[in-house]
Amino acid sequence: MTGRPLLNRRLEGLGTTIFAEMSALAVRTGAINLGQGFPDTDGPESVREAAVRALRDGRGNQYPPGPGVPELRTAIVDHQRRFYGLDFDPDTEVLVTAGATEAVAAAMLALLEPGDEVIAFEPFYDSYAACIAMAGATRVPLTLRAPDFRPDMERLRTLITPRTRLLLLNSPHNPTGMVLTREEATAIARLAVEHDLLVVTDEVYEHLVFEGEHIPLVSLPGMRERTVSISSAGKTFSFTGWKIGWVTASAPLVAAVRTAKQFLTYVSGGPFQYAVAEALRLPDTYFADFRADMRAKRDLLAGGLERAGFTVFRPAGTYFVTTDIRPLGENDGVAFCRALPERAGVVAVPNAVFYDDPEAGRTQVRFTFCKRTEVLTDAVDRLRKAFAG
Missing domain, CATH: 3.90.1150.10 (Aspartate Aminotransferase, domain 1)
Structure with missing residues (x-):
């Protein structure tokens, strides 16, 4: 020692x-x-049976493609179009990951350099601080305060410095359950464009909004080329152990995240990817x-x-x-x-x-x-x- x-x-x-x-x-x-x-x-039983069927049919039992199986990447694209009117290329703008946690880690490692600053909502989801630290960057908290846990837009503006590289945001927010309003999301997008910031959004609870609506930041003006959107199957379909997540973003951003991701898990969850493709096509x-x-x-x-x-x-x-x-x-x-x-x-x-x-x-x-x-x-x-x- x-x-x-x-x-x-x-x-x-x-x-x-x-x-x-x-x-x-x-x-x-x-x-x-x-x-x-x-x-x-x-x-859903149908989704679990889809995983069993993939195992028995020999689909995904060996290394799946690095970006994810085509069936799942296509299903992710269809999901984004179906719920939000967003269009992505399944071959260049989608990356399947080992859950959202790996997607966040790969995004931080790919997009940050030592000394960069990352603004994130505090209280933090527990992996954020570690992922930012592993990239050698510094986290800067935008604290959400009781009782309503709303983000303070003026405070956000003051936190942005020449070293600010990226906003790491989650809405719906874990642990407080805050959901960004359209006005708040729009204000954040404007600041990102004004200061030429990258934005990584963790949207794993996108289908668990009880009041308000889920607004993907990537859908707002000026955000398409600067936003990495992350989600996963675990929370929406109650198969948290499968660890199937994904990234959608412009081709250059996906390529960057994939470069880091390939040295983390390389690939994962082959048979489960086919099952999640079917899950994403469940009816409304x-x-x-x-x-x-x-x-x-x-x-x-x-x-x-x-x-x-x-x-x-x-x-x-x-x-x-x-x-x-x-x-x-x-x-x-x-x-x-x-x-x-x-x-x-x-x-x-x-x-x-x-x-x-x-x-x-x-x-x-x-x-x-x-x-x-x-x-x-x-x-x-x-x-x-x-x-x-």
Whole structure:
């Protein structure tokens, strides 16, 4: 051993360890895990059977093409046209990745140089800080503040410096559930054009908007040649373990991202790519029913948390609810979440781990509602008994 740190300090943080700790606590205590965002049921049976059929037919069992199988790239193009009126070339403007997380990492590695600055919404999705750090760049937080978590456009303007290279944005926003309005999206696009910035948008919750609408930034004036749009199948089709994501962008941007991506996973998920191609062609009723089901679960969990005494910031999108624990007489979200499994039989995640300054989200706690209705009902009953009496 050299005595040097085994972990690059730019990558160190509480987020990775807290998720593992909370999951371990859930197993040890038998608590209901509303901390990590993965469903407790599989997605459509037809999609799962499509993966089985691809395996049996020998499609994708060997290396798939580097950009992704043609069937999936075509389905992604059709999806973008169907829902947003956007046109992409499946051969040059689409790249299939190992989930959205790899897409973000590859985009940061491809598009940033050491010393560049990246502006991102804070609280950050947990991989963003690490991906920016791996590229040698510096993250600059645009902090979203309770109760509405709206981005401050004037603050964004002041954060842009000569070293600003890129905006990394997610709407719907994890963890707060904020969804950009058309006015906000337009203002962001204008700043990007004015300052000649690249924009990477993480849109994995695009089909989980409960209030408002999902507006791809790439669809706005001046954004087509400067925007890398990222999404994935995991959240929309409830197959998070398949890790099938994608990038859509202009050909030069896709080529750049692919150059970095090929040295990360090279390729992945061959048989699942064929299945996701079929999933993207499900009828409109699937997407509408999926959204309605999640909205009902949001309301169930949010209402239960309110009755238990939490301040609830009801999300406009995603499948997470952010709360404030001060009405319960608590002021430390990390300590609260560590005690919660024993106290109430429920697991949550402290939002402090998503901030550069943990004090900024010290009293905020996040719960997920992507679980079966009976599980959520049990969880809110446990919370009510623990806190409301």
